[in-house]
Amino acid sequence: MYAEEVAEMAGRIRDEDIALVRERTSIAEVISDTVTLKSAGGGNLKGLCPFHDEKSPSFNVSPARNVWYCFGCGAGGDAIKFLMDAEHLSFVESVERLAARAGIQLRYIEDDRSAPRTRPQQGQRQRLVAAHAAAVEFYRAQLTTAGARPAREFLAQRGFDRAAAERYGCGFAPDAWDLLTKHLRQQGFSHDELVTAGLSRPSRSGTLIDRFRRRLLWPIRDLTGDVIGFGARKLFDDDDGPKYLNTPETPIYKKSHVLYGIDQAKREIAKQRKVVVVEGYTDVMACHLAGISTAVATCGTAFGGDHIGVLRRLLFDDFTAMEEVIFTFDGDAAGQKAALRAFGDDGRFMAQTYIAISPDNMDPCELRLAKGDLAVRDLVARREPLVSYALRSHASKFDLDSVEGRLRALDATAPLVAKIKRQDRRIHYYRELAGYLGLEPEDVSRAVARSERGAAERSGTGAAPVAQRPLPAVDSPRAIVEREALKLALQEPVLAGPMFDAVEAGEYRHPVHVAVRAAIAAAGGVAAATGGAVWIEQVRDACDDLAAQALVGELAVEPLRIDGEPDPRYVSVTMARLQWGSVTGRIKDLKSKIQRINPVSNKDEYFGLFGELLSLEQHARALREQAAGGL
Incomplete structure (x- = not known):
């Protein structure tokens, strides 16, 4: 689809203008509007993918080549493609958006392909x-x-x-x-x-x-x-x-994805790794003016999964970080219900989730008006873990002065503790709940285990499963070398150039590698390429199957297996190692064939193959010397 849209656009926006947009666009800046990026080494950046739900970052950006790729879902491309996927824009709209951002006046060509014009043709x-x-x-x-x-x-x-x-x-x-x-x-x-x-x-x-x-x-x-x-x-x-x-649902307004104030708060959210979720427009205004610059609010709908996805990408929410998501709710019954509903989504964050409730049941706007900016900041500072609030709220419904009441409260709160996925946090709440109920931590642990077994039996799964991602297969040494050669062709075409093209396509054995090598040739070869996002898209478009297209995006951002910058010698070593495997394989085959030939009755064939063997062995020695020094 992307290639078709590019081809369609080529007759409407001048090709050189599209190339200029790509050249002057910083892909890191474009993506940073949506995703918080951090250094991934080798000049690359990484973050949480905006196109699928993930716990740890697999979304990679290569500013040097102006491309991105997600190792989790296989999506990838340049800045134009990112806007198309993230903002649901057409190719035309994406180019126009980036052109406006870079201050580029696009020139258009009429349908009859006559003189170019500069009047924009805006998309929807x-x-x-x-x-x-x-x-x-x-x-x-x-x-x-x-x-x-x-x-x-x-x-x-x-x-x-x-x-x-x-x-x-x-x-x-x-x-x-x-x-x-x-x-x-x-x-x-x-x-x-x-x-x-x-x-x-x-x-x-x-x-x-x-x-x-x-x-x-x-x-x-x-x-x-x-x-x-x-x-x-x-x-x-x-x-x-x-x-x-x-506003009703429109092509550009999806209330389940929208957070009011996100445009003003996003940079501070990424910087502080903290977000405060409030309930209304005036609450956002009050928080910002009081110094809580990370406040946002939903727009006419409950806080949900899509909102979580937006915030996780801004927070760079992963397994190791200490991000904070702080909900502010009124202290009335509706506010308590909203808080407990938010607890249901707690497991979707890696961040610590908190709740901040004013003792006077005032929202941030009312609190600022009554007691000033400092009171709003104090409200957020006095936050408590959302899990603690949920456990206490459930337990408070029972008579904790009686043994029966405490046991009933334990049965009611154990399923909540069972929802906590991180084991270290779960152990902490064993102790906290036990202290609140006047029981032993072991009592809470057993009650949680009973709750999990009961849930598993009701779902018919027996024991509660633990989801594990299968480990990827280990590449063979030959496949690693093939992959490195293809990375050089995509990432460093000016450097790899003639050395890459001089090695025949038959040297590649892995089927997907073979397909990518064929696409590189179909795109005009490495020697004629100038690099960057345009070259990578040309190779991607030349791929015959989806697996090869995905691999191109992956190889475009995967770091090379070398410390520092690659040089001609590294290219030479890689290409020599690529050929070494096939040459030694042909030598082995020739030796076996020669052993099966009678040198007396088949003299010509014998000496012909023997001469070929000597030539291959000489070539192998040269490759071995060229390949000396490791990947």
Whole structure:
């Protein structure tokens, strides 16, 4: 699909412009908007893959070659491909997004392939984002009008001045049916675009009217800072709509993936390795203004698995780190229910999860207004582990002054401890729960074991299984050398060049290696390649099967088996070792054949094969000398 889209685009955006976009794009910067990257050695970076759920990082980025590859799911490509997969953009939209980022004016070619033009042909996502950007400016201007006084008072009553409103782009939807719609239509946006964006909707009479009316608005941005939707707060008693109304699901707004404030908080989240999850827009504003710069909130939906995926990639959440996810909930029944629901997702984080509840049952916005910024910071600082909160909440439902009550509380809390996957943390909570219930840690341990056995019996699996990833097969020495040669061709084509091309394709034995070697030849050979993402994509596109395509992406980022930078001698050694195996194999075959020939009756054949053997042995000695010095 990617190759087809590239081919299709070649007739619309000039090839040299696409090449310029690739050249001027820092793939590390693009991916860092979504994934927290750390050094992986050899100049490469690594992080948690945004395309599949994983516990430890297998997503690798090679800034030197401007490519990425995930060893976990096999996805890979250049910066254009990353945006296509991560943002669900077309090839056209991805190129346009990167061009705008790099300040490059793209030139387009008309369908009749006549003179190039510079007027952009935006894809759907760009059009919808542009419509939202225009709507933000419209709503912000409306916030200063006389009719928006209730909206300004709402903000002021919650401690937000004009500067805060401007920082978060707050706006007001006026008391009119189609003022925004008319404004955007005058700017060139079509009927269908406004409906698709969720900014307008058809009325009963069939005309187009504004979706939001007489409400305070917050623009909702994605990780890159693009506005993709709005959250609207009810202001008037005669408004019969819900208290909060959000943009509906659109091609660019998926509420299960969106976190309000993520665009402003992402860098601090990655830096501090901490995130504070609050419940509303004003809570995010209050936290940020109080110095809690890592606060985010969900948008009209409960915190769930997709949100976890977004945060884990920003936190670089792995087995060894000490990241923190802190939930703030009201202390009322609804807040307690939300906290326990969050505990159900605790196992999906490697990070430590905490809960922070105000003793006065106030949310961060109310707390800041009543007691100031320091109280908000103290709220977060006084967090407690979410597991401890969940255990205490469950146990408090029973009479802990009686033996029967304590045993019933143990039965109720044991399944919660059983959900803790890390053994070191589980042992800690054995002791904590035992102390809270007035029992021995061994009593808790036995109760947890009973809970696990019961769960296994109910599911019909017998004993609770322990998931283990099968170890990969060990490569043979020959396969390792073949792999190294292919890595040199993909990563260092200018260096490998003629030496790689001079070695025949028949020297490769592993079937997938053979397919990649054939693709390199089909792409024009290494000597003519200049390297980088374009060369790697050319080889990938020339592959006949998916396994070979995946291997190209993998080899493009896998470190070479050498300390320091490769040089011509390293290429020479690698190619010599590649040939050495086949040459020694042919020598062995020739010796066996010669032994089976009668030198008297088959003199010509005997001396012919003997001469070939001498030549091969001389060649083998030369290769052995060339290959001296190890991989």
